[in-house]
Amino acid sequence: MEMLQIIPASKNGTRMVPPPPINKPHVCLSTTLIMSSMVLMDAYLVEQNQGSRKLGICIMVSVGDICFLVVLRYVAVWVGAEVRTAKRGYAMILWFLYVFVLEIKVYFIYQNYKADRKSLDLMARKALTLLLSICIPALYILLVATEHMEYVRTFKKKEDLRNRLFWVIVDMLDVLDIQANLWEPQKKGLPIWAEGLMFFYCYILLLVLPCVSLCEISMQGISIVPHRMMLYPMLSMLTINIATIFIRGSNMVFFRDIRVSGIFMGKNVLAIALKVCMFAQYRKHLRHAPAGSGAAAADPQHNTMAQTQPAIHLLKPQNQTPCPEGLAQENT
Template sequence: MVPTPQVCVSTLVTVSTMAVVDLYLLEQSMLGARGIPGPSVWQCAAVLLGDVGFLLALRFVSAGVVSEARSPRRGFANALWFLFLSLLQLKLFFVCHNYRQERRPPDPLARKTLTLLLSICLPSLFLILTGADHMTPLRRKQEVRGRLLWVVVDLLDVLDLQAGLWEAHGGAGTAGVPEQGLPIWAEGLVFFYCYALLLLLPCVALTELGATSLPGQRGPRKEALYPWLSLVTINIFTLALRGTGMLWYRDPRVSTVFLGKNLLALAVKLSSAWERHVQDRGGVMIIFFPLIPQARTQMSSIN
């Protein structure tokens, strides 16, 4: 079934991430309501019990999915990622809402720390769930690691776009004039778009990696779906979102580094797709043209 180290490390990452986001929610609710210095012991214990209950529910659901799936590791990975990210994004939605309604001066360090935590924990959990280190032979392991690099970069891209919703941007500004930002409907659209990408794209990648590593599977591989989804949803749509925020709304939170990454990845993927299309057409010509002299000799011998 699923290796024990993979289960233990993924459990540690999920519980620690949930606990830190819960602390953010407690700090926001307590300081925003009555100005109390911090959450009490009982509130932290209640939140910890909630995380333990979530872990138990996740354990039973993952066990049920593992027993029904063709590949136990793939079923466990998809179930854990789907449930964990659903609850995490629900909590992040309230974190963003509380930061938007906050009346205190913004704390940029706390917000950037949340972004740093998510940018480490989510890609780490994805890499743990793939189980690339347990794959054999070595050529297969290197191929999987090369494909995982693109998935991790896409995860960081989406997290950077979503982190602009809770990092410090508004407030009084330098001269008491509030800075211009995205309207609330646009921020909600960006949040749920990033939520859908973080929820679905890693599951597609995990499913494709699990399907190609099933024991006893032979025959030609199907063309991967993830590169095309990444091309459209990451390199085109997020490029349009960042370009609109920078040019139309003059949003200072737009990451020009990831904007350049989207342009570069778009050019690389389109050129790779074109080269593959040319090679496929050239392969057809190589297959058919050498048969012509053989056919002529056979026809002459028949005559």
């Protein structure tokens, strides 16, 4: 016979719910992906140095990886504990830590390539771009864990989340494409201020925008309403779709950069048109919504409850005073 666990009550009288069971395969997979990408970045840093400096870099990156693994041991467990819930707080913390450390290593790799322009190891530089374009979006997919969202019951809402997940991944690849132009071989280098501004702009976008998307999923909770998740589309349109068109256009016009991706420029133009139509449709929806509360008008379940309440009040006798027991039942 199993022992029943006594859950202590909090100060306001409600019982504190323990965290859900840990999803061990999810924890192992995310940890393996993070540490393998870190080790590969360390291999780039070690191979770019020669002699006694190579040994010193190897010791430094090994100590850093051990410290990061100690922190990851606790954060990844809590990320696995909140996979089946609506919360994504620890997922945002893990994403921030991972991108923060990874991009620092990428910055030093890029500086080493910049200092040694004569060594045009094209395959190694292309492999670095390919590695980042796989590891970073793959970790975001694991942190969102759409397939494990048991609280999303309807197929339509889960498909809407997958579509939003797809657009976030495409935006990441767009940012990584701009950042990769810095370490891939180029005939004419950009000015130092332009390179630094471009790198750290992409750095901030990779840090912040996926966290905004995870925060929108976390704030929705059990009743996910797709048209309330408008913060990320608005920010991505301004900071990615519009800004990267100007960045690529400036590289083509002023710096004669022939590696500018015309495919991503076309993607940004189409994304701007689609998001403008989406915003216009959303404003039209709010304009034609019933005059009450915007949040209540957006939730169909809330609307049905609000429409049934007047009929219930009409059925009640108007000259009777409800007894205290009836008030207690209504409050509960």
